[in-house]
Structures are given as structure tokens and as C-alpha cells.
Amino acid sequence: MQFSVAALTAADFDEWVVLRGQLWPHHPIEEHRSDAQELLGRGERAAVFVARASGALIGFAEATLRVDYVNGTSTSPVTFLEGLYVSPRCRRNGVARSLCKAVERWGSRAGCTEFASDALVENEEGHAVHEALGFREIERVVYFLKPIDLDAT
Numbered sequence: 001m002q003f004s005v006a007a008l009t010a011a012d013f014d015e016w017v018v019l020r021g022q023l024w025p026h027h028p029i030e031e032h033r034s035d036a037q038e039l040l041g042r043g044e045r046a047a048v049f050v051a052r053a054s055g056a057l058i059g060f061a062e063a064t065l066r067v068d069y070v071n072g073t074s075t076s077p078v079t080f081l082e083g084l085y086v087s088p089r090c091r092r093n094g095v096a097r098s099l100c101k102a103v104e105r106w107g108s109r110a111g112c113t114e115f116a117s118d119a120l121v122e123n124e125e126g127h128a129v130h131e132a133l134g135f136r137e138i139e140r141v142v143y144f145l146k147p148i149d150l151d152a153t
């Protein structure tokens with residue numbers, strides 16, 4: 001399969017939002033649109049790369065420069081893979097590999113020497129892809145949350 005990878009342009013915006021909706025289907029499309037705008041609003045601290053085949057957008061990678069602590073890293077900022085998606089019919093053709101390479105080049109130009117990512121514990125496919133792309137697992141964590149309620153004991 002022939003495809004090309006490039007930095008997102010304004011013309012890609014609507015198709016990117018649709019693909020975001022496929023990756024994270026539990027969020028309404030309006031929320032994807034505003035989150036996408038917010039990401040672009042970060043300027044040099046975020047990047048989106050898209051893959052095209054036969055004129056259609058078939059995948060994307062979103063990345064940021066994270067300055068808060070990222071598990072396992074020893075430098076700051078680090079390049080962080082925030083989202084990676086390839087349309088089902090186009091998988092296993094090296095599209096995700098090319099998108100991640102583009103992110104890695106961007107992060108390197110921004111001065112980063114580490115590229116980090118995360119995946120849900122149950123996403124074993126995602127883990128396998130990360131390892132195939134050269135990432136190694138650092139640790140598994142459980143997040144906790146409680147509302148601040150000073151009257152509760």
C-alpha cells in the first residue's frame with residue numbers, strides 16, 4: 001500500500017477530527033473538534049502528523065512536549081505520544097511506524113532525547129506495537145481520584 005506522511009495542515013483538520021472520533025468513540029465529535037483546536041493552539045509544544053493513501057486520511061499521530069514528570073524518564077521536556085491511530089483497512093503496512101518516526105524527528109529537532117508513551121493495561125495490541133516500535137515497558141500504575149470534601153472524614 002502506498003501512503004505518505006506529513007505534518008497536519010488546515011485542509012486535513014476535518015478528516016483528522018473524524019479519525020479522532022474513531023480512536024476515542026466515547027467522546028462527542030464537538031469535543032474532538034475543540035480538543036483538536038486546543039492541541040493546535042499549543043504551537044511549538046505539540047505536533048500532529050497525518051498519513052494519506054489514495055487521497056484519504058488514513059492515520060494520525062499526536063505528540064506533545066511534556067515538561068511535567070513522565071514515568072521512567074530522566075530528561076525534560078520529553079516527546080510524548082498522545083494518540084496514534086490507523087484506519088483498520090490500512091493496518092500492518094508500516095503506517096504507524098512512519099508516523100512515529102515523524103514524531104521522533106520532530107521531538108529530536110525540539111531538543112528531546114527521550115520519546116515516551118502510554119497505553120491502557122488491557123490494550124495488549126497497543127503494548128505489542130509499542131515494543132515493535134522500539135519502546136520498552138517501564139511500569140504499570142493505577143490512578144486514584146477522590147473529590148475534595150473537607151467535611152467528610
Ligand SMILES: CC(C)(COP(=O)(O)OP(=O)(O)OC[C@H]1O[C@@H](n2cnc3c(N)ncnc32)[C@H](O)[C@@H]1OP(=O)(O)O)[C@@H](O)C(=O)NCCC(=O)NCCS
Binds near residue numbers: 023084090128
Ligand atoms: C496500533 C496501530 C496504530 C498500529 O498501526 P499499524 O499501521 O497497523 O502499525 P504498523 O504496520 O506500522 O506496525 C508497526 C509494528 O507493530 C507491529 N504490529 C502492528 N499491529 C500489531 C498487532 N495488532 N499486534 C502485534 N504487533 C502489531 C507490526 O508488526 C510492526 O512491527 P514490525 O515492523 O516489527 O513487523 C493500529 O492498530 C491502531 O490504530 N489500533 C487502534 C488504536 C490503538 O491501539 N492505538 C495505540 C494506542 S497505544
